[in-house]
Amino acid sequence: xxxxxxxxGGLVPAIVQDEVSxxxxxxxFMSAESLALTQQSGEVVFFSRSRKKLWKKxxxxxxxxxxxxxRVDCDADALLIRVTPVGPGVCHEGYRSCFFRAVDSxxxxxxxxxxTFAPELVYKEILPKGKx
Amino acid sequence: xxxxxxxxGGLVPAIVQDEVSxxxxxxxFMSAESLALTQQSGEVVFFSRSRKKLWKKxxxxxxxxxxxxxRVDCDADALLIRVTPVGPGVCHEGYRSCFFRAVDSxxxxxxxxxxTFAPELVYKEILPKGKx
Numbered sequence: 001x002x003x004x005x006x007x008x009g010g011l012v013p014a015i016v017q018d019e020v021s022x023x024x025x026x027x028x029f030m031s032a033e034s035l036a037l038t039q040q041s042g043e044v045v046f047f048s049r050s051r052k053k054l055w056k057k058x059x060x061x062x063x064x065x066x067x068x069x070x071r072v073d074c075d076a077d078a079l080l081i082r083v084t085p086v087g088p089g090v091c092h093e094g095y096r097s098c099f100f101r102a103v104d105s106x107x108x109x110x111x112x113x114x115x116t117f118a119p120e121l122v123y124k125e126i127l128p129k130g131k132x
Numbered sequence: 133x134x135x136x137x138x139x140x141g142g143l144v145p146a147i148v149q150d151e152v153s154x155x156x157x158x159x160x161f162m163s164a165e166s167l168a169l170t171q172q173s174g175e176v177v178f179f180s181r182s183r184k185k186l187w188k189k190x191x192x193x194x195x196x197x198x199x200x201x202x203r204v205d206c207d208a209d210a211l212l213i214r215v216t217p218v219g220p221g222v223c224h225e226g227y228r229s230c231f232f233r234a235v236d237s238x239x240x241x242x243x244x245x246x247x248t249f250a251p252e253l254v255y256k257e258i259l260p261k262g263k264x
Contacts, residue, residue, distance in 0.1 A: 022154025027210040073230040098205040
């Protein structure tokens, strides 16, 4: 089947979910090339919108995402990647999931998770604002 | 906190997850207005990219999504909406989740879920290709 990359300017959102716990870990974007590399290597490769290049998840931290299953939605413009995450977390802020805050109806955010690692010990470079 | 709507042209991806089972049900997009309406009403309102207007999920099927929690990711450009889904499924093709197919490394898709309802009995109008 064809994934509808062109409908969204060449990139489709890819949800990453822990296959065992069901926890949603992060959302990235994939180009056709990054999807092909993900399928070939068995580890998740995104396309970074901010850096405009391929981004192997875990390339600096070692926290790679081993692919167990790739699902596609009804209109073929979103992916669900079910994974085994390697390491204590996927978020560059030190959490297991990037979705570590809840927002209330007034827009206030509350951290709802515990840190699982110290990002300054894992990432050697100073990170720009936003995703590494 | 501010959600980064402008970074993505006014819309951010919003993952919908069943709060109890952890199943990822669908992915839609939200504008600032649709997020505000979702928060005010307690039921999910997307912004339809194809129809370019607000889209109350369940407006024709009755299969609304009751919001239990809204989470935001580390760089505030993706949302995770944890819900109680009303009705047998969210997908206009008759499945509980829109992610009812797995794709293999050759691009072949396999349906991995059972239909939970007959879409022709739920949706009265002929649906265009893609999301309703």
